[in-house]
Structures are given as structure tokens and as C-alpha cells.
Amino acid sequence: MGCSASVPEKNTTGRLGGLNPDNGGANDTKNLRVKLVLLGDSGVGKSCIVLRFVRGQFDPTSKVTVGASFLCQTIALQDSTTVKFEIWDTAGQERYAALAPLYYRGAAVAVVVYDITSPESFAKAQYWVKELQKHGSPDIVMALVGNKADLHEKREVSVQDGIDYAEKNGMFFIETSAKTADNINQLFEEIAKRLPRPSTS
Amino acid sequence: MPSDSNSSSSDSDDGNPNSNAGNIDQSLDAIENQLASITMSSRSPTTTFDEEEEVVEEEEEEEEQLLDQLRITNGSLNEKLGAEGVVDSVDDDYVESISKAESSGVIKESSSSVWRNASEADEAEAPLTPSSSGYAGERGSSSGGDEINDDDDEIGEVENDGVSGSHEWVSGKRHPNEDDASVSWRKRKKHFFMLSHSGKPIYSRYGDEHKLAGFSATLQAIISFVENGGDRVKLVRAGKHQVVFLVKGPIYLVCISCTEEPYESLKGQLELLYGQMIVILTKSINRCFEKNPKFDMTSLLGGTDAVFSSLIHSFSWNPATFLHAYSCLPLAHATRQAAGAILQDTAGSGILFALLMCKHKVISLVGAQKASLHPDDILLLSNFVMSSESFRTSESFSPICLPRYNAMAFLYAYVHYFDVDTYLILLTTSSDSFYHLKDSRIRIEAVLLKSNVLSEVQRSLVDGGMHIQDLPVDPASRPATVSSHLGQPRPAADSPGRNRDTFVGIGGPDGLWHFIYRSIYLDQYVSSEFSSPINSSRQQKRLYRAYQRLYASMHDQGSGPHKTQFRRDENYVLLCWVTQDFELYAAFDPLADKALAIKTCNRVCHWVKDVENEIFLLGASPFSW
Ligand SMILES: Nc1nc2c(ncn2[C@@H]2O[C@H](COP(=O)(O)OP(=O)(O)O)[C@@H](O)[C@H]2O)c(=O)[nH]1
Ligand SMILES: [Mg+2]
Numbered sequence: 001m002g003c004s005a006s007v008p009e010k011n012t013t014g015r016l017g018g019l020n021p022d023n024g025g026a027n028d029t030k031n032l033r034v035k036l037v038l039l040g041d042s043g044v045g046k047s048c049i050v051l052r053f054v055r056g057q058f059d060p061t062s063k064v065t066v067g068a069s070f071l072c073q074t075i076a077l078q079d080s081t082t083v084k085f086e087i088w089d090t091a092g093q094e095r096y097a098a099l100a101p102l103y104y105r106g107a108a109v110a111v112v113v114y115d116i117t118s119p120e121s122f123a124k125a126q127y128w129v130k131e132l133q134k135h136g137s138p139d140i141v142m143a144l145v146g147n148k149a150d151l152h153e154k155r156e157v158s159v160q161d162g163i164d165y166a167e168k169n170g171m172f173f174i175e176t177s178a179k180t181a182d183n184i185n186q187l188f189e190e191i192a193k194r195l196p197r198p199s200t201s
Numbered sequence: 202m203p204s205d206s207n208s209s210s211s212d213s214d215d216g217n218p219n220s221n222a223g224n225i226d227q228s229l230d231a232i233e234n235q236l237a238s239i240t241m242s243s244r245s246p247t248t249t250f251d252e253e254e255e256v257v258e259e260e261e262e263e264e265e266q267l268l269d270q271l272r273i274t275n276g277s278l279n280e281k282l283g284a285e286g287v288v289d290s291v292d293d294d295y296v297e298s299i300s301k302a303e304s305s306g307v308i309k310e311s312s313s314s315v316w317r318n319a320s321e322a323d324e325a326e327a328p329l330t331p332s333s334s335g336y337a338g339e340r341g342s343s344s345g346g347d348e349i350n351d352d353d354d355e356i357g358e359v360e361n362d363g364v365s366g367s368h369e370w371v372s373g374k375r376h377p378n379e380d381d382a383s384v385s386w387r388k389r390k391k392h393f394f395m396l397s398h399s400g401k402p403i404y405s406r407y408g409d410e411h412k413l414a415g416f417s418a419t420l421q422a423i424i425s426f427v428e429n430g431g432d433r434v435k436l437v438r439a440g441k442h443q444v445v446f447l448v449k450g451p452i453y454l455v456c457i458s459c460t461e462e463p464y465e466s467l468k469g470q471l472e473l474l475y476g477q478m479i480v481i482l483t484k485s486i487n488r489c490f491e492k493n494p495k496f497d498m499t500s501l502l503g504g505t506d507a508v509f510s511s512l513i514h515s516f517s518w519n520p521a522t523f524l525h526a527y528s529c530l531p532l533a534h535a536t537r538q539a540a541g542a543i544l545q546d547t548a549g550s551g552i553l554f555a556l557l558m559c560k561h562k563v564i565s566l567v568g569a570q571k572a573s574l575h576p577d578d579i580l581l582l583s584n585f586v587m588s589s590e591s592f593r594t595s596e597s598f599s600p601i602c603l604p605r606y607n608a609m610a611f612l613y614a615y616v617h618y619f620d621v622d623t624y625l626i627l628l629t630t631s632s633d634s635f636y637h638l639k640d641s642r643i644r645i646e647a648v649l650l651k652s653n654v655l656s657e658v659q660r661s662l663v664d665g666g667m668h669i670q671d672l673p674v675d676p677a678s679r680p681a682t683v684s685s686h687l688g689q690p691r692p693a694a695d696s697p698g699r700n701r702d703t704f705v706g707i708g709g710p711d712g713l714w715h716f717i718y719r720s721i722y723l724d725q726y727v728s729s730e731f732s733s734p735i736n737s738s739r740q741q742k743r744l745y746r747a748y749q750r751l752y753a754s755m756h757d758q759g760s761g762p763h764k765t766q767f768r769r770d771e772n773y774v775l776l777c778w779v780t781q782d783f784e785l786y787a788a789f790d791p792l793a794d795k796a797l798a799i800k801t802c803n804r805v806c807h808w809v810k811d812v813e814n815e816i817f818l819l820g821a822s823p824f825s826w
Binding site: 042047051063064065066067068069070071089091093094095096099102 | 481482500501502503504505507585589590591592594595596597598599600601614632633635639
């Protein structure tokens with residue numbers, strides 16, 4: 001089953017319509033549920049990042065994503081809140097570009113991924129950032145991720161370039177490796193911390 | 202290498218080599234040269250790899266078989282049948298284009314003439330001695346024997362460090378580094394290409410599309426040359442190679458093959474290949490060519506090589522590709538009904554089609570209101586899902602097009618695997634109903650688990666299906682109300698799957714080896730499980746090719762509603778019986794008695810009737826909602 005929350009779901013009202021959880025704004029203060037979309041060129045490691053985060057696995061044999069895959073993972077933060085990520089891992093191929101809004105519409109978080117060994121994928125990441133700025137939710141939390149950090153000897157995009165671009169666009173930046181698991185959990189924990197909390201009033 | 206510029210006509214029946222050479226356009230010359238060199242290289246005596254020598258032998262073996270088909274005769278059940286209706290399998294159109302194009306390589310489709318000759322021969326049931334073919338001996342001497350390679354459309358597995366027994370089929374594009382200058386590329390027995398009308402490569406089964414730009418341009422040139430003359434090229438023959446063309450608006454499809462499959466079969470395969478492309482992109486891709494004739498489509502198909510290569514692979518093992526029917530996983534009637542009921546429950550609420558599948562077989566399917574699902578769409582959809590590994594990883598939501606349902610628009614598919622073999626596809630027109638479909642799946646899954654459908658499916662995979670050894674002895678003498686059931690325990694040696702023992706000369710009753718029964722009204726077929734002596738995948742493929750040829754010859758235009766065909770060669774006795782309700786294709790031991798074989802076929806039909814509610818999806822024919 002795609003979605004196995006480690007924490008009992010509080011809100012089980014029927015959902016209708018939209019690729020969004022119906023209660024996007026109806027989270028209680030201790031249990032957040034957020035829609036997260038991964039965007040980026042095909043082959044940069046989006047699926048590997050998700051599978052590392054959700055299942056703790058890394059499978060080097062490439063399995064090209066078709067359409068988009070849906071996975072969930074819940075994490076507990078130190079202040080005892082839990083965040084359930086409903087993750088859309090998109091395909092990133094050109095033929096699906098026109099359909100991307102289907103997946104990022106209403107997303108609270110967008111993770112834009114590139115491959116540090118590929119300047120083209122970095123350019124593609126910038127395309128996605130612009131697209132999200134134009135068409136995404138206005139208060140979307142965006143993260144810029146340079147993946148395959150384990151391949152540092154083949155690096156072609158410098159850390160500084162990543163930091164600079166992220167800063168200019170108000171994004172959170174991190175380099176990860178799905179292969180070694182480096183910074184994968186940190187990525188999602190950082191995102192969780194930056195989420196707007198529902199007011200307690 | 203000896204230059205053999207005339208090889209293109211060397212074994213053609215009615216080509217008129219070079220009689221009007223002055224009229225031949227340069228583009229025709231060019232393609233002839235290309236094709237001739239492919240032909241030459243596959244005959245080349247100067248091969249270096251052992252594996253390649255093996256391939257040459259294999260090909261000779263096939264050729265030898267063909268010659269034998271000419272020599273060895275068949276009797277027909279009914280003297281009128283057989284000879285008629287199988288002669289002119291290729292329409293006049295193309296013969297016309299031949300004479301206009303003056304191409305020396307274009308001849309009538311060859312296997313139809315084989316059939317004609319075979320049935321015209323008056324010597325009935327020639328004695329079969331090993332020496333009458335010389336074939337058995339040759340087979341013995343070819344080092345790989347039956348174990349070579351399950352996909353002998355290609356040359357031996359040159360890059361596979363000699364693991365000749367391996368039957369594992371690898372998905373995805375193979376040999377991507379080849380191009381039309383590679384010896385190995387030229388030796389492939391079956392090529393498939395897609396290109397645009399401006400000559401840009403779109404897809405090639407072997408080799409990198411971009412490196413094949415020159416070859417694509419050549420193909421494009423010959424197509425447009427003939428099209429400009431008001432004709433359409435359909436078939437060119439160059440030596441042992443058939444080149445089949447299919448024009449679909451701005452997209453051209455080409456198959457180059459020396460497998461001796463009938464023209465109609467190869468054309469059907471190109472149609473499916475085109476349909477698979479439509480599944481991924483919809484027919485609105487044509488608009489891109491209207492805007493920009495030089496539009497490059499390859500990037501749009503990124504990551505889909507596995508989908509196409511798996512489809513092409515299925516041309517040699519999945520009879521659904523030529524029968525245009527689907528098959529069901531054998532299941533107890535109650536089990537299938539339980540599955541159908543819960544699918545029916547969910548369908549309608551925004552779900553257009555719900556399909557529960559196990560591998561390429563249907564467990565149950567339902568459609569909303571009057572919506573109907575074409576068997577070819579089922580084939581292409583399940584091929585797409587099964588060959589895209591990512592669907593197995595997690596539940597997915599993907600745009601998808603059903604070419605026979607509506608080639609212009611995307612539907613949205615929710616795909617979820619319950620286990621490694623069993624998956625659910627929910628199709629909807631609404632792009633934002635993911636959560637609804639997910640909830641539906643959760644409800645469906647609960648019911649399937651509660652009613653043990655999923656475990657029954659696993660059981661059927663292990664011991665389900667029709668095993669010819671179980672053919673009831675005399676169905677006529679039993680009361681009609683007693684129905685036999687499938688999946689009863691049988692000796693472990695007969696366990697399904699690929700039976701690898703080398704036990705020869707067995708089979709079912711009266712020499713029955715295998716059968717396929719296709720129900721016309723249901724659009725479904727059932728195929729008996731393979732058992733000795735059809736053990737290896739290579740033998741299975743050969744049998745399918747024989748059925749395919751039989752199917753093509755039975756489906757020529759101008760044939761009556763009732764037809765039978767009986768033919769005998771050194772491999773099998775093949776019996777085909779076509780009525781308004783069903784088609785039966787059966788293979789027997791080559792020494793089987795004809796009268797007994799006919800009787801056995803009647804028993805098979807009774808048997809199928811007896812167990813029809815286990816092997817077919819009844820009352821839910823896609824065309825009768
Ligand atoms: N070395 C290295 N390879 C990776 C890493 N992440 C992914 N890959 C490889 O990159 C390829 C594409 O990964 P995938 O997750 O399918 O990319 P996607 O198209 O963005 O989903 C695969 O072959 C992975 O094995 C990583 O962190 N390090
Ligand atoms: Mg992916």
C-alpha cells in the first residue's frame with residue numbers, strides 16, 4: 001500500500017476532488033498533513049530521494065517514473081508535532097510538462113531537484129522555480145536540492161551557485177545523496193520546520 | 202565480400218529485375234542498396250563470431266522449413282478449402298505500386314504462395330521420414346539447439362558472454378550503440394522503425410535513433426516517392442527481407458524482417474506499435490507536425506524504450522497480438538464474480554473503466570454505461586503498465602490514451618499493484634480524481650482480500666489453466682450438467698510454466714499438443730498450457746508463428762463463414778476451424794491421424810464449453826454493456 005502512516009490519521013473525512021488532501025488548511029496544531037511535489041529533470045534522482053526517505057532504500061537500477069507516483073511518509077519533530085508528507089514524485093519528462101500543474105497545484109511544498117554533475121539539470125531546475133513562482137500557490141515552501149552529492153569528483157554545479165540561486169529566490173538549499181542517504185532526512189526535517197503552522201487560537 | 206547487387210530479386214517469384222532500370226528513382230536505388238547490404242550481411246559466409254554462425258544456421262533452418270512446406274503436402278478437410286482464399290493475400294494496391302515503382306525487389310507476399318503451393322499439391326500426407334527434410338539432422342548440428350535464445354529475431358547474444366541457456370528476456374533497448382553501419386545491426390532479423398514524414402527518426406528497435414538519421418531519411422525518401430505517384434508502398438521484398446510500410450498521417454512505420462511472417466501479420470504489428478505510441482502521446486501529436494514539419498519527437502518518448510521493446514517482444518509470444526482478443530486468468534466462477542461485483546460497485550462513480558489484471562490476463566473488467574474496451578486497448582494498456590517499472594514501486598496516477606476508445610484525448614489512470622503479478626487500473630476522464638480513485642482502490646482491495654480473490658489468483662498462476670492431458674475422455678457420453686473443473690491436482694511433473702524435461706513424443710490425447718480457442722462474441726481466447734513436447738520458448742514461438750500464419754490465411758478477404766484447414770509438416774499437424782462463434786487452432790503430433798485429430802478438436806470445443814465460466818469473463822463482454 002502506498003500510504004502507510006506511522007501515526008494514526010486523525011482526519012478521515014472523505015476526500016473529494018482535487019489532487020489535494022481536502023483538509024490542507026484543517027490541520028490540527030500537532031498533526032500536519034502537507035502535499036509535497038518533487039520537480040526536476042528526468043534522471044536527477046527524484047524517485048531515489050523519495051524512496052530513500054520513505055523506505056530507506058536505494059535501488060541503483062533506474063526505474064523511469066511514468067506520470068507521477070504517490071507516496072506518504074510521516075515524521076515526528078522534536079516539539080512532538082508530526083508531519084505527514086503526501087509526496088508526488090513526478091516524471092520530469094517533456095511529454096508531461098504540460099500536465100505538471102496537475103501535480104503541483106495546491107502543493108504546500110515544492111522540492112526542485114537537480115543533479116550536481118549536470119548543468120543542464122540545474123538550468124531545468126531554474127525553469128521549474130520560475131514556473132512555480134508564476135503558477136504555484138503563493139505561500140508555497142520551496143526547496144532547491146542538488147542531488148548526487150556523492151559524485152563530487154564529477155561535480156559541475158558548484159555549491160555556491162546553488163546557494164546563490166536559492167537565496168535570490170527565497171528557497172531553502174541543500175545538497176543530498178540518495179545513494180549514501182546523506183542529508184535526505186535533514187531535507188524533509190528542514191522543510192517541516194519551515195511549514196507555516198496553523199494558528200493555535 | 203562479393204558484391205551481390207541483385208540479391209534483392211534472387212528469390213523473388215515475379216520481380217522483374219532491372220527490366221526498366223532507367224525509371225528507378227535514386228531513392229529506390231538507395232534503399233535497395235541498404236536493404237541488399239542487410240540481406241547480404243545476413244548471408245555472409247565470412248562471419249567471425251560463433252554466435253553469428255549459429256544465427257546463419259538458424260536462418261537456413263527456417264528457410265529449409267519453408268522449402269519443406271512446399272514439398273510436403275497437406276490434405277484439406279474439405280477439398281474446397283485451403284486453396285481458396287489464401288492466394289491473394291496482398292491487395293492489388295500494392296501490386297500496382299510495384300509496377301509503377303518498377304522496383305525489382307517487390308513481389309507478392311511469399312508465405313501465401315507457400316500455402317497455395319502446399320495446398321495445390323495433390324500428394325496427400327506424404328510419408329515423413331527423417332530424411333525427407335534433412336531438418337532433424339541440421340538441428341542436431343546447430344550448437345545451440347533448442348536452447349539458444351528465446352528471441353531469435355535477433356542475432357545470438359553476442360554481448361552475453363556466451364550464456365546460451367538463458368531465457369530471461371531483458372527489457373529496455375538493447376544494443377543502443379549500434380547503427381546501420383554496424384555488422385550486428387544489419388544482422389538483426391527483425392527491425393522496427395518509426396519516423397516522421399520529414400525523415401526524422403522517432404524510434405528504432407535496435408540502435409540509437411539519432412545515429413540512424415541517414416537510414417531514416419532513406420526510408421522516408423522511398424515512401425514519399427511512391428506516395429507522390431498516388432500509391433502507397435506497403436511491401437518491398439529484398440532477398441529474404443520483407444519491408445513493410447505503414448503510413449499514419451505524419452508518422453511512418455516500417456518493419457524490416459526476414460522472419461517469413463505474413464505481410465498481414467507484420468502490418469498488424471506496425472498498427473500495434475503505432476497504437477502504443479498513441480497510448481503515450483495521443484494522436485494530437487499530429488498537431489506538432491502541422492506547426493513544425495521538422496518536429497523532433499524523440500524527446501517526447503524519453504524513457505519509453507522498455508514499453509516498445511516489450512510490445513515487440515510480445516509479438517513472438519503473446520497470441521493476443523494477432524488474435525485481437527484478450528485472455529482471462531482461469532478462476533472459479535464465484536471468484537471472478539466476486540471481483541466483478543466490487544469493480545462494478547465502484548465503476549460509474551466517475552470511473553470509466555476498472556480492470557483487475559494478473560500479468561497480461563484479465564481477472565475482471567467493467568466499464569461505465571455503454572463504454573467499451575477494445576481488446577487491442579487492453580493489450581496496449583497492460584503492456585504499458587507492466588513494462589513501466591515505476592508502477593510497481595508505488596501507486597501512480599498517469600495520463601494515458603486508449604487509441605481505440607479515443608485516440609485524441611488523455612484519460613487518467615490510477616495504477617496500483619496488489620502483489621508482483623496482480624494490479625488494478627482505474628481509468629477516469631477527470632484529471633483531479635486521484636483521491637477518489639485511491640479510496641476506491643482501498644475499498645476494492647478490502648473486498649478482494651475478504652473474498653480471497655488475490656490468493657485464488659496466485660493459486661491459478663501455479664496450477665490453473667487448461668492442460669491438454671486433462672482433456673475429458675468422452676464428453677458426449679457424460680450428462681451435460683456435469684461440468685469438469687480446472688485446476689484439479691495433477692502429477693507434479695506436469696506442473697505448469699516452462700516444462701523443461703526433454704521427454705519427447707508425448708502430449709495430450711491422440712497426439713494433441715496445444716490449442717487456442719477464440720470466442721468471437723466474447724472477444725476472448727483461451728490457450729492451453731504448454732507441455733511436452735512444446736517445451737522451450739523457442740518451440741513455443743515457432744508454434745505461435747505457425748498459428749499466426751494460419752490466422753492470416755483464414756482471415757483473408759473473400760472467405761466464407763465456415764472454414765477449416767488441415768495441414769501437416771514436419772513439425773506439426775495444424776488444424777484450424779473457423780465458425781461464426783469461435784475459432785479453434787490446434788497443433789498435433791506430425792504423425793497424428795487426421796480423423797482422430799478432428800474428433801479431438803470436437804472434444805476440445807466441448808471441453809471449452811464445459812469450463813467456459815472459469816476461463817472466460819461472461820456476461821461482461823466489452824461490447825455488450
Ligand atoms: N550516484 C548517485 N546516483 C544517484 C543518486 N540518486 C539517484 N541516482 C541515480 O540516478 C538515476 C536516476 O534516478 P531516478 O531517481 O530514477 O531519477 P528521477 O528521474 O529524477 O526520478 C538512477 O540510475 C539512480 O541510480 C545519488 O544520490 N547518487
Ligand atoms: Mg523518477
